Amino acid sequence: MERKLLTKDSYRSLITKLIGQNYQVVAPVKKDTMIDFLKISSFDEITEDYIVTVSSAKTVAFPRNEKLFDYEKQNKKLTQQDYDFDSIPQSVLIGVRPCDAFGFHSLSSIFCWDSIDKIYTTRLERTTIIGLSCNKSDDYCFCTSTKGSPGSTAGSDILLTKMTDGNYIVEIVTEKGAKLVADFSDLFTADGGVDKESLLAKVAANFNVDDVLAKINSKFEDEAFWTEQAMRCIGCGACAYVCPTCACFDIQDESHGGKGHRVRCWESCGLSLFTLHTSGHNPRENQGQRWRQRLMHKFSYMPDRLNTIGCVGCGRCSRACPVDMNIAEHCMSIIEN
Amino acid sequence: METQNIYLPYIMQIEKVSEDAPFVKTFRLKFINPEDAESFSFKTGQFGEYSVAGVGESTFCIASSPTRKGYIECTFRKAGRVTTALSDLEEGNTIGFRGPYGNVFPIDEWKGKNLLFIAGGIALPPMRSVIWNCLDLRENFKDITILYGAKSVADLVYKHELREWDERPDVKLVTTVDPGGETHDWTGEVGFVPTILDKMAPKAENTIAIVCGPPIMIKYTFPILEKCGFADEMVYTTLENRMKCGFGKCGRCNVGKTYVCKDGPVFSLKQLKQMPDEY
Amino acid sequence: MNNLQQKAQQLLESGNYGLIVGYEKGTSGKARPVFIRKAEHASKLIFDESCDQNIAVYLYRQEIKHDKKKVIVANHHTLKSIVELAAENQVFDGDFMVLAFAGNGDIIELNTFEEIEKHVATLYHGLTEAEAAMMKKIEDMSLEDRWAFWENEFSKCIKCYACRASCPMCYCPTCTVEINQPQWISVPSHTLGNLEWHVMRAMHLAGRCVTCGQCGKACPLELPIQLLTYKVALDSKQFFDSVAGTSICADNALAIFKPEDHENFIR
Ligand SMILES: Cc1cc2nc3c(=O)[nH]c(=O)nc-3n(C[C@H](O)[C@H](O)[C@H](O)COP(=O)(O)OP(=O)(O)OC[C@H]3O[C@@H](n4cnc5c(N)ncnc54)[C@H](O)[C@@H]3O)c2cc1C
Ligand code: SF4
Ligand code: SF4
Numbered sequence: 001m002e003r004k005l006l007t008k009d010s011y012r013s014l015i016t017k018l019i020g021q022n023y024q025v026v027a028p029v030k031k032d033t034m035i036d037f038l039k040i041s042s043f044d045e046i047t048e049d050y051i052v053t054v055s056s057a058k059t060v061a062f063p064r065n066e067k068l069f070d071y072e073k074q075n076k077k078l079t080q081q082d083y084d085f086d087s088i089p090q091s092v093l094i095g096v097r098p099c100d101a102f103g104f105h106s107l108s109s110i111f112c113w114d115s116i117d118k119i120y121t122t123r124l125e126r127t128t129i130i131g132l133s134c135n136k137s138d139d140y141c142f143c144t145s146t147k148g149s150p151g152s153t154a155g156s157d158i159l160l161t162k163m164t165d166g167n168y169i170v171e172i173v174t175e176k177g178a179k180l181v182a183d184f185s186d187l188f189t190a191d192g193g194v195d196k197e198s199l200l201a202k203v204a205a206n207f208n209v210d211d212v213l214a215k216i217n218s219k220f221e222d223e224a225f226w227t228e229q230a231m232r233c234i235g236c237g238a239c240a241y242v243c244p245t246c247a248c249f250d251i252q253d254e255s256h257g258g259k260g261h262r263v264r265c266w267e268s269c270g271l272s273l274f275t276l277h278t279s280g281h282n283p284r285e286n287q288g289q290r291w292r293q294r295l296m297h298k299f300s301y302m303p304d305r306l307n308t309i310g311c312v313g314c315g316r317c318s319r320a321c322p323v324d325m326n327i328a329e330h331c332m333s334i335i336e337n
Numbered sequence: 338m339e340t341q342n343i344y345l346p347y348i349m350q351i352e353k354v355s356e357d358a359p360f361v362k363t364f365r366l367k368f369i370n371p372e373d374a375e376s377f378s379f380k381t382g383q384f385g386e387y388s389v390a391g392v393g394e395s396t397f398c399i400a401s402s403p404t405r406k407g408y409i410e411c412t413f414r415k416a417g418r419v420t421t422a423l424s425d426l427e428e429g430n431t432i433g434f435r436g437p438y439g440n441v442f443p444i445d446e447w448k449g450k451n452l453l454f455i456a457g458g459i460a461l462p463p464m465r466s467v468i469w470n471c472l473d474l475r476e477n478f479k480d481i482t483i484l485y486g487a488k489s490v491a492d493l494v495y496k497h498e499l500r501e502w503d504e505r506p507d508v509k510l511v512t513t514v515d516p517g518g519e520t521h522d523w524t525g526e527v528g529f530v531p532t533i534l535d536k537m538a539p540k541a542e543n544t545i546a547i548v549c550g551p552p553i554m555i556k557y558t559f560p561i562l563e564k565c566g567f568a569d570e571m572v573y574t575t576l577e578n579r580m581k582c583g584f585g586k587c588g589r590c591n592v593g594k595t596y597v598c599k600d601g602p603v604f605s606l607k608q609l610k611q612m613p614d615e616y
Numbered sequence: 617m618n619n620l621q622q623k624a625q626q627l628l629e630s631g632n633y634g635l636i637v638g639y640e641k642g643t644s645g646k647a648r649p650v651f652i653r654k655a656e657h658a659s660k661l662i663f664d665e666s667c668d669q670n671i672a673v674y675l676y677r678q679e680i681k682h683d684k685k686k687v688i689v690a691n692h693h694t695l696k697s698i699v700e701l702a703a704e705n706q707v708f709d710g711d712f713m714v715l716a717f718a719g720n721g722d723i724i725e726l727n728t729f730e731e732i733e734k735h736v737a738t739l740y741h742g743l744t745e746a747e748a749a750m751m752k753k754i755e756d757m758s759l760e761d762r763w764a765f766w767e768n769e770f771s772k773c774i775k776c777y778a779c780r781a782s783c784p785m786c787y788c789p790t791c792t793v794e795i796n797q798p799q800w801i802s803v804p805s806h807t808l809g810n811l812e813w814h815v816m817r818a819m820h821l822a823g824r825c826v827t828c829g830q831c832g833k834a835c836p837l838e839l840p841i842q843l844l845t846y847k848v849a850l851d852s853k854q855f856f857d858s859v860a861g862t863s864i865c866a867d868n869a870l871a872i873f874k875p876e877d878h879e880n881f882i883r
């Protein structure tokens with residue numbers, strides 16, 4: 001993989017120029033008490049003081065609300081205004097951790113399963129992902145158990161690794177990344193050959209996700225196991241909403257007078273009404289069954305049907321969970337039980 | 338309609354509304370755009386998302402046969418938000434439709450076989466599409482038997498078509514209503530569908546059974562078919578799980594790893610038995 | 617083994633109790649709810665400052681609601697919620713035993729609602745200093761600033777409903793946000809829809825919020841959402857002399873009419 005060097009000053013110039021050229025630049029920003037991905041208008045808004053952001057980078061391609069099209073009703077007639085694909089901006093997403101970057105792979109596998117969700121794919125196509133290797137981790141991180149690593153390039157177009165002098169090692173991963181580097185070639189200099197590995201956080205691999213994959217199908221019928229595993233879970237949407245690979249959504253209409261739009265918005269398999277039929281019948285009527293769906297989807301259905309694992313080990317769900325459902329622990333319980 | 342947007346519906350005009358039973362209506366829908374009518378095609382068993390702008394979308398199967406071109410029909414029961422809004426519409430109104438989605442009844446594989454249709458209540462619509470499809474290709478099949486039951490005489494849907502089927506010499510129609518649901522002039526059977534089926538004791542040899550109905554009816558019908566000697570792969574049914582997208586993305590219709598919107602809604606009993614109890 | 621662990625072990629070994637709902641050590645020094653069914657697991661239990669979470673929601677959880685041999689380890693938030701849930705007939709006398717703590721750390725067994733109510737009377741019911749300061753900061757804002765403050769907060773809400781799910785008083789089987797005929801509150805999480813949802817929730821908690829702050833603690837986006845229900849709680853106290861979580865037979869401000877009630881807000 002081609003490597004270059006980007007000094008911290010050049011990094012500032014790069015971002016400033018991108019903003020100047022009307023790219024939508026999205027970066028981790030400290031907003032009030034937390035750090036999240038937000039659109040920035042100046043380099044100084046960026047922070048690097050985070051393990052991972054609260055929400056995942058998926059919002060760039062799969063925002064929490066997406067207007068699918070507009071409509072108007074007059075008398076008996078309905079007219080529709082199709083989604084304006086031209087309105088999707090060219091974006092640069094920076095500060096994306098390797099786990100998050102890899103999450104796009106899983107997400108894309110869902111949005112491209114047979115029928116292509118062009119809104120999603122166009123958003124992603126128009127986004128250049130500049131990853132940032134992790135130099136620190138916390139108790140929630142487990143990327144190394146799910147085939148990732150703190151310096152993995154998979155999913156990023158360019159991966160930056162911060163060196164002790166504050167400058168960055170640049171790894172050019174994709175053609176899109178190469179194009180961006182070429183467009184601003186004067187900012188990138190020759191690679192100094194610094195050892196990247198030594199700069200990375202050490203994340204212990206406490207389990208191997210393949211063992212979860214191998215075991216989980218045989219656990220489906222074990223109701224008692226899932227009930228016990230999910231006793232703490234109070235059934236909210238937090239874990240799914242912050243997860244880089246969760247794609248579940250609802251479709252809703254919003255209107256004022258005769259005008260309105262149809263919206264695709266996040267939903268979660270943890271919510272009790274998610275699968276409720278109008279008749280009152282609910283195929284997943286208790287939290288154990290809903291928690292099972294969450295884990296089975298990630299570690300059985302997605303691997304089986306989409307050939308990808310539905311978890312990149314970012315630990316976001318566990319950080320966001322109001323009752324500390326730590327997904328890595330649950331994975332280990334599956335292996336052990 | 339030139340679009341890359343998989344969520345954008347076709348605009349359809351309600352050409353005809355018929356009230357089939359209390360709270361049950363059938364719409365005949367025509368494409369507003371002639372090119373859409375031209376390019377649209379579907380197969381029997383498939384479904385779509387019907388929408389009222391400002392209210393939302395709702396999942397129904399296409400109740401008409403693909404052999405009847407130029408329109409599609411849907412039959413729905415007024416149950417919740419969208420179906421209530423749909424019920425309030427009249428001929429001439431326009432609604433949204435996107436589809437077709439899902440798999441199909443494998444009628445090509447059924448050539449030369451006897452067909453036994455067993456339906457209960459509002460579940461006749463998915464069946465109606467395949468019944469008409471097979472009747473329109475009548476020479477492809479041997480005996481065709483239809484057993485249809487509802488709570489009461491009033492709840493029987495498609496009454497005029499039931500009459501039509503009854504009058505056809507090449508169809509054997511048996512209608513039944515639940516005990517207590519009969520009127521004084523009722524000439525059909527009285528009893529639950531599984532009971533009547535048991536009485537009919539259909540021959541399993543070279544016969545495909547297609548079963549659609551409320552879960553409780555399905556539950557009691559399968560054992561009787563089994564008793565009559567129907568192999569699991571000769572019995573078909575449809576599943577209804579809550580849906581939003583219809584194309585395998587919104588994540589709520591799956592039964593284990595099977596996505597009802599993509600792998601279904603049509604399943605053989607053999608497939609169903611391999612699926613976990615999550616429907 | 618500390619006192620609590622010993623106590624739990626005894627209770628489970630006695631056979632009179634089969635389940636202890638309490639706290640254990642979670643990830644990164646956080647405490648989290650735990651369900652102990654075997655005496656040999658009693659050593660998992662902890663009770664310290666980290667055990668700040670209100671865990672009363674579990675008392676009416678489907679899986680254990682009807683289990684009468686359960687014990688709950690209750691901090692003062694949980695205790696107040698139990699009293700309010702008792703007043704609203706959501707939990708029933710004799711369905712569980714409470715292990716609470718005296719000022720000196722001694723374990724107190726509370727077996728009846730009356731005992732719980734008496735114990736709760738000894739607890740402090742006001743806001744913490746930090747909370748009071750936040751409330752004051754917002755109250756002191758101009759109308760425009762206050763609007764801007766909440767608009768900024770509501771813009772962050774992703775409508776994950778973690779606040780609602782962890783609130784013991786949000787027990788409605790179908791929440792108003794889920795009623796779609798008519799659709800009172802828009803489903804997508806935009807600023808306006810979020811505002812509608814949170815104002816609705818705060819009103820529904822009027823005189824019922826025990827000011828435990830659990831909704832705010834649960835929020836992954838760190839919205840200080842508890843301040844809304846606090847405001848309504850403080851107003852309930854000021855105008856209707858109603859303080860949630862203090863009496864097992866209280867009727868909350870919105871559920872009862874008294875001739876002397878203030879009506880000057882009706883215009
Ligand atoms: C493959 C398939 C075919 C169907 N065919 C028919 C048919 O031909 N005729 C008919 O009357 N009904 C049919 N149904 C059921 C029908 O979709 C629901 O009754 C209808 O969606 C209720 O919508 P509502 O907005 O009126 O109710 P609400 O309760 O207001 O609906 C809220 C939401 O829940 C969803 N929903 C609720 N129950 C169901 C359900 N059982 N299945 C799918 N989605 C649900 C809807 O998408 C809707 O967005 C079918 C369902 C499926 C999955
Ligand atoms: S399931 Fe949890 S740890 Fe896995 S990718 Fe999603 S948020 Fe991250
Ligand atoms: S089914 Fe659950 S785990 Fe899977 S994408 Fe949806 S919310 Fe996430």
Ligand code: SF4
Nearest residue numbers: 233234236239270321
């Ligand atoms: S695991 Fe946690 S975040 Fe997810 S639904 Fe359960 S309580 Fe909510």
Ligand code: SF4
Nearest residue numbers: 773774776777779835
């Ligand atoms: S927990 Fe926070 S983000 Fe979730 S619905 Fe409540 S206020 Fe909104």
Ligand code: FES
Nearest residue numbers: 583587588590598
């Ligand atoms: S209906 Fe959306 S995944 Fe099946």
